[in-house]
Amino acid sequence: MDIFGYAFMQRALIASVLIGTVTAVIGVYVVLRGLAFIGAGIAHASFGGVALGFVLGIDPVFAAVVFCLATAWGIAWTASWSAVREDTAIGIFFAASMALGILLIGFVREYHVDLFAYLFGSVLSVTPGDLLLTALLAVVVLGTVALFFKEFLFLAFDAEMAEASGLPVSALHFLLLSILALAIVVSIKVVGIILVSAMIIAPAAAAYQLTDDFRTMMLLAVLLGNAAAIGGLLLSYALDTASGATMVLAATAIFFASAALSPRRRAAKRS
Amino acid sequence: MQPVIELEGVTVRYGELTALEDVTLRVLRGEFTALIGPNGSGKTTLVKAALGLVPLARGSAHLFGRNPRAPGVRARVGYVPQATQLDPRFPIRVLDVVLMGRYGQIGLLRRPRARDWEAARLALERVGAAALAERPFGRLSGGQRQRVLVARALAAEPELLILDEPTTGVDVGATEGFFDLLDSLHRGGLTVLVVSHDVGVVARHVDTVACLNRTLVVHGRPAEVLRPDVLECMYGGQATVVGHGDLPHIVVHRHPRTEGAA
Numbered sequence: 032m033d034i035f036g037y038a039f040m041q042r043a044l045i046a047s048v049l050i051g052t053v054t055a056v057i058g059v060y061v062v063l064r065g066l067a068f069i070g071a072g073i074a075h076a077s078f079g080g081v082a083l084g085f086v087l088g089i090d091p092v093f094a095a096v097v098f099c100l101a102t103a104w105g106i107a108w109t110a111s112w113s114a115v116r117e118d119t120a121i122g123i124f125f126a127a128s129m130a131l132g133i134l135l136i137g138f139v140r141e142y143h144v145d146l147f148a149y150l151f152g153s154v155l156s157v158t159p160g161d162l163l164l165t166a167l168l169a170v171v172v173l174g175t176v177a178l179f180f181k182e183f184l185f186l187a188f189d190a191e192m193a194e195a196s197g198l199p200v201s202a203l204h205f206l207l208l209s210i211l212a213l214a215i216v217v218s219i220k221v222v223g224i225i226l227v228s229a230m231i232i233a234p235a236a237a238a239y240q241l242t243d244d245f246r247t248m249m250l251l252a253v254l255l256g257n258a259a260a261i262g263g264l265l266l267s268y269a270l271d272t273a274s275g276a277t278m279v280l281a282a283t284a285i286f287f288a289s290a291a292l293s294p295r296r297r298a299a300k301r302s
Numbered sequence: 303m304q305p306v307i308e309l310e311g312v313t314v315r316y317g318e319l320t321a322l323e324d325v326t327l328r329v330l331r332g333e334f335t336a337l338i339g340p341n342g343s344g345k346t347t348l349v350k351a352a353l354g355l356v357p358l359a360r361g362s363a364h365l366f367g368r369n370p371r372a373p374g375v376r377a378r379v380g381y382v383p384q385a386t387q388l389d390p391r392f393p394i395r396v397l398d399v400v401l402m403g404r405y406g407q408i409g410l411l412r413r414p415r416a417r418d419w420e421a422a423r424l425a426l427e428r429v430g431a432a433a434l435a436e437r438p439f440g441r442l443s444g445g446q447r448q449r450v451l452v453a454r455a456l457a458a459e460p461e462l463l464i465l466d467e468p469t470t471g472v473d474v475g476a477t478e479g480f481f482d483l484l485d486s487l488h489r490g491g492l493t494v495l496v497v498s499h500d501v502g503v504v505a506r507h508v509d510t511v512a513c514l515n516r517t518l519v520v521h522g523r524p525a526e527v528l529r530p531d532v533l534e535c536m537y538g539g540q541a542t543v544v545g546h547g548d549l550p551h552i553v554v555h556r557h558p559r560t561e562g563a564a
Contacts, residue, residue, distance in 0.1 A: 178411055182405070188388070189383075191383050195381045196377070196403070197377060245398065295391075
């Protein structure tokens with residue numbers, strides 16, 4: 032297609048593939064381990080990081096990496112020592128970091144149009160520098176999953192037994208939350224802070240409907256995630272709509288199509 | 303004989319709640335022991351204390367004469383936790399579940415080798431479930447699921463097998479078959495500790511019975527332990543003991559549905 036003759040379109044396509052892959056892979060663990068709320072929490076927390084980047088005049092994505100990692104660890108750490116459950120801790124961090132972001136934005140003199148790109152996503156404004164950072168973070172996330180593939184599977188399926196057989200369960204949970212935070216930061220420039228958690232959950236949830244095997248689920252999630260990201264990109268270009276929202280709606284459509292076709296849902300109904 | 307599990311004056315508290323009080327228990331090598339007691343009596347906590355999975359407020363716990371948290375000690379134990387805590391919709395094949403039993407041996411960052419897959423298949427054969435290898439775990443019956451979880455524990459080639467309420471949600475026929483399986487594993491040289499509330503089935507299979515009700519009530523041979531006075535002490539007014547040959551049969555009138563909630 033000649034629309035990919037434009038350099039910005041080539042970058043948009045590469046960014047879409049990277050994000051479609053990374054969010055789908057991490058999404059499998061989010062769906063199976065019930066981490067959807069913490070994902071949404073970390074995503075909204077990234078607003079604080081982006082705002083901090085604008086105030087300090089550093090790359091907002093880089094600031095968001097630090098901020099999201101700190102939030103993920105803060106949530107896990109608060110839940111581990113205090114008497115509150117993890118979802119309560121998420122609720123507190125979620126709002127606090129958004130509030131901090133709003134406060135910080137007040138210090139920026141002129142109102143940055145770029146800020147809206149982070150909130151709602153803008154795949155066509157991805158710069159070569161953004162792309163490099165995205166690729167780097169994607170390699171870290173996918174590399175970590177490849178290295179700890181069997182440990183993350185055990186943790187997701189049966190954390191109690193994983194601990195009993197001597198796996199460092201708390202450390203692995205921290206690691207998983209850390210790469211979840213990185214996967215979120217990777218995606219905010221393209222999909223937007225507000226919508227990124229849908230890109231993480233929808234492809235994995237769609238894949239979950241279609242198979243009884245873990246590896247197949249991951250493979251399907253990556254295929255469907257890429258279909259949503261690339262399909263969303265092309266649709267948004269053709270219809271002149273917001274790229275992040277179009278991708279998320281494409282992912283949602285894929286989810287409902289999978290749910291309708293799901294052999295698992297039909298099997299569950301029979302029994 | 304060397305004690306495999308050794309608990310000395312163990313007390314465990316969850317906040318204000320005392321789950322176990324001053325429990326001393328020894329399980330010897332080669333023994334088949336049942337741990338029985340009413341709901342909420344601390345059976346699961348005792349198992350976790352033996353495995354070093356809960357902090358002890360007082361007392362000490364040893365496995366094979368060593369600290370259960372010491373490297374390599376837990377690898378010698380096959381643990382089968384309550385299956386009710388697993389998500390039955392998790393997309394995973396039976397053989398992949400069994401292979402998890404090998405993860406301790408395989409180690410971090412390494413991939414399973416041919417001999418790990420071989421051990422997993424062998425373990426499935428030992429529990430008579432080789433035909434289930436490729437089936438989705440979530441589509442199995444309660445009894446099949448338990449056999450698979452035992453196979454997972456056996457895949458690690460353990461010296462001690464600990465099972466927590468393995469026959470919850472399993473029908474009566476399958477429960478007998480399941481205890482026959484434990485019998486054969488025991489005869490094959492394994493030390494077995496099974497947590498159960500099913501006094502009748504347990505009495506027909508095990509060497510010794512330990513009765514727990516927050517503290518250890520009694521520990522001995524089934525015929526000595528399962529006496530009306532002991533059981534009434536454990537279950538209070540909730541149970542009636544009916545004479546039944548030389549082994550007692552107990553009827554629990556009110557069965558609180560709170561097991562596993564703690």
